[in-house]
Amino acid sequence: MTDVKNILLVGVGGQGTILASKILSNGLLEHGYDVKMAEIHGMSQRGGSVVSQVRYGEEVFSPVIDKGNADIIVAFEMMEALRWLGHLKPNGKVIVNNYKLPSARINSGIDQYPENVLDRIKEKANITIIDAADIAADLGNRRTMNVVLLGSLIQAMDLDNIDWNTVVKENIKEKFVDINIEALQAGMNCIK
Amino acid sequence: MKKLLTGNEAVARGAYEAGVVFASAYPGTPSTEILENIAPYKKDIIAEWAPNEKVALESVIGASIAGARSLAIMKHVGVNVAADPLFTFAYTGVTGGTILVTADEPGMHSSQNEQDNRYYAKFAKIAMVEPSNSQEAKDMMLESMKISEEYDTPVLFRMTTRICHSKTIVELGEREEAIKKPYVKNLQKYDAVPSVARELHKKVEIRLIKLEEYSNNSPLNYFEWNDKKIGIISSGIAFQHAKEVFKDTVSYLKLGYTYPLPFEKIKEFADQVETLYVIEELEPFIEEQIKARGIKCTGKEKLSNQGELNPDIISKSLLNKSHEMIEYDASDIVTRPPTFCAGCPHRGLFYELGQRKNIMIAGDIGCYGLSGFAPLNAKDTTICMGASVSMAHGAQKIFNRYNENVRAVATIGDSTFFHTGINSMLDVIYNRGNSITIILDNRITGMTGQQDHPGTGYTLQGMPTTAIDIADLIKAMGVKNLRVINPNDLNEVNESIDWALAIEDEPSVIITRWPCALKKYSSQDLEEFGPIDSKCIIDEDACIGCKQCVKTGCPALIYDPEKNKVDIDPIQCVGCEVCMQTCPVDAISKVGVKND
Structure with missing residues (x-):
């Protein structure tokens, strides 16, 4: 039996983690894996910390990823990477967007954004930093940041044998397909 | 497929x-x-x-x-x-x-x-x-x-x-x-x-x-026989978590049909396994009934009846095993509690209401339930849908009886008012109450993600229908003291709260009528409220860093402690003008933007 792989996509409500995990899980489904994906909707999503959990393999039971059991964490925001680090396997990988989104309480001066986030992750785990916001902006649409990160994830998990362009076409509005395919490729190119 | x-x-x-x-x-x-x-x-x-x-x-x-x-x-x-x-x-x-x-x-x-x-x-x-x-x-x-x-x-x-x-x-x-x-x-x-x-x-x-x-x-209740040292009876998501932990090392009785329970099957299973666990999320619904039939099993003495279950909890509780984890200092990671969106029409009301003394604010179920958090601090209670209006009534009766100088104010959304608030309003009116009811009419069901309701003029399947007017309804119920206001106008809000507090012997109702900031405007909305075609900007030179605007809790306002200045995120701002009205030095103004 092939091992089940566990992917955690974390970020802030509105960053497009849900769309990224939707594309990811549909690609895995097309490839013939059993796939489960868990998210939480509702009150917790308003400007809050969001997480999508994607598990795939020959047969997946629980949709939930335990602490210490994620093979990879893709963080769309830096502080969120640090928040979820406890879910990573000790030899797991972290892909972090080089991007800060302060909370409303930080913006209003009540809380402070933690310091040296990237260095602190680097001390503990195998980290790859992606300038997804800049890459997306260069492509002409900052909102494709999520698909850039998805591209990096796909490459890091050696999932590039799946026909992702078709999956993107099936899951994204027609007028945004081309730019998102470019974003995906740009993200994949970030991983060596 | x-x-x-x-x-x-x-x-x-x-x-x-x-x-x-x-x-x-x-x-x-x-x-x-x-x-x-x-x-x-x-x-x-x-x-x-x-x-x-x-x-x-x-x-x-x-x-x-x-x-x-x-x-x-x-x-x-x-x-x-x-x-x-x-x-x-x-x-x-x-x-x-x-x-x-x-x-x-x-x-x-x-x-x-x-x-x-x-x-x-x-x-x-x-x-x-x-x-x-x-x-x-x-x-x-x-x-x-x-x-x-x-x-x-x-x-x-x-x-x-x-x-x-x-x-x-x-x-x-x-x-x-x-x-x-x-x-x-x-x-x-x-x-x-x-x-x-x-x-x-x-x-x-x-x-x-x-x-x-x-x-x-029933085919919904079935055995999965493996080693018989441990047998697990489980249902719902708990079954998937249990399989994640034990895989095919134990036997299972998987229950998909759980009332009435299949006691013959349960007995057959219990007879064949050495140790029987019942793994369920929340209460011991299955376990209690099994035990009542004299069958020995272990469940809630090991697994909590609180919160969500997951494989980790099962593994720790039953096998004393858990995954190795990265140890690190997480003490300075701050939470991201949910907030009112930029331009939320509830903000203006709660900004003013939260500053009032000697009031008890009964909250209700909906986005406005977020009013209790800092910096607005404008809520005392939450119980259930519709409860704010009737709870405020009961509380006010007691404050009155004991001559306590406290006014009870109910805050309830439009959809929640239609849900069960109407009955509570009848209670206030019929029983000669004098509590204050504020109906936050944002023209939609907000918290659950923009669902239509009897006040919006549209059905679920998109047919135009009669829009029930809350003000007409309140009047028809016999309320004499009624105001419909724009919650983004802080003077109007303040003056209306004063007005309601001054009415000491009768019920009073304030309806704040402005669409949810996330609402896709209908043609009626556009006609009544106009298009969202301008945003607020801050003159950085004029800003004195007093953070008064920030006390509205708007997530579009970004305070920079190094410069001691506030900036407005143009992507989030919808130009509601609430922050503009709080600025003591008029540093905030409004500019038109192309409406696309």
Whole structure:
């Protein structure tokens, strides 16, 4: 039996983690894996910390990823990477967007954004930093940041044998397909 | 065809395939997307938002009696509202097969309690199923329809958040067209007056015996034999977590049909395994009944009855094992509590209300429930849908009786007012109350994600309909002191609160009328409120860094401690002008933007 792989996509409500995990899980489904994906909707999503959990393999039971059991964490925001680090396997990988989104309480001066986030992750785990916001902006649409990160994830998990362009076409509005395919490729190119 | 579906999408698909013709619900996390995903089947299914869950179930009962397969959907606490019709519907039974979906919320991601609604099946003496993934959720809709019609019972279809919102693979099927049954007037079945109800109760007890037979033979309850040292009985998402931990090293009795329980199967299983665990989320619903039959098992003495279950908890509790984790300092990671959106029409009201002394603010269920957090601090209580108005009334009566100088103010949304606030308002008026009721009419159901309701002028399936005007309704109920205000105008808000506080011997009502910042404006909205075509900007030189604007809690306002200045995020700002009115040095102004 092939091992089940566990992917955690974390970020802030509105960053497009849900769309990224939707594309990811549909690609895995097309490839013939059993796939489960868990998210939480509702009150917790308003400007809050969001997480999508994607598990795939020959047969997946629980949709939930335990602490210490994620093979990879893709963080769309830096502080969120640090928040979820406890879910990573000790030899797991972290892909972090080089991007800060302060909370409303930080913006209003009540809380402070933690310091040296990237260095602190680097001390503990195998980290790859992606300038997804800049890459997306260069492509002409900052909102494709999520698909850039998805591209990096796909490459890091050696999932590039799946026909992702078709999956993107099936899951994204027609007028945004081309730019998102470019974003995906740009993200994949970030991983060596 | 195989598709990845959430449990909610799967239930919707299952309703379609099972030949459902009528479906009704009130939105509530985690159940909301079920009816939203049924709505597109316009040709086959009549799908309606009801004003509350009691009404939803009653309309479904009517549809069933008229002869069609029917479905009511609600969150766990919604079943409390619908409990009255449920318990007698349990006596009458059905004509068209009928399912009641209860979406429970272990962990309370977006709820006020985590009650285990499986007890409703036992309490009302009706059949119950519990899917453990999306495929089962879809398939069990079809099986439940058969159970409902064959055994003449409503079926409680018990979902939980992790089933509702997790995507798993589903093989789709075709729609099974059920033949509409003729309507037959039948007083002995449907006229639950005492003489009839006594006879119906006898039938309910006989039905339970037959349902237990079904349970023992149901394909939904099955063994998975492996090593027999440990045997696990489990249902719902707990079964998937258990399999994650124990894989094929133990034997399982998987229960998909959980009321009445299959005691013959349970006994057969218990006899063959050395140690028997019952793994369930929340309460020991299965465990207690098994123990009552004299079968030894272990469950809640090891597993908590609080919060969501997961593989980690099971592994730690039963095997004393957990994954190795990275140790690190997380002490300075700050939370991201939910906030009112930029431009939320609730902000202006709570900014002013939170500054008042000697008031008790009774809150309600909806986005405005966020008013209790800093920096607004404008809420004292939350209990349930509609409770703010009646609680404020009761509290005010006591403050009055003991001559305490406190005024009770209820804050309730438009959808919640239609849900159960109307009845509470009647209580205030009828009983000569003098509490203040503020109805925050944002023209939509906000928290659950923009659902229409009786005040919006549109049905779920997009048909224009009568928009019930809350102000007209309040007047018709006999309230003399009524104001309809723009909550983004702080002077108007302040002056209206003063006005209401000055009315000491009669009920007063303030309606704040402005659309939710996330609402897609209808043509009526555009006509009444105009397009959103301008934003606020800050003159950095003029800003003195006093942070007064920031006290409105608007997430578009970004304070830079190094510069001691505030900036406005142009992407989030919708130009509501609330911050502008709080600035003591007029550093904030408004600029027009192209409306696209």
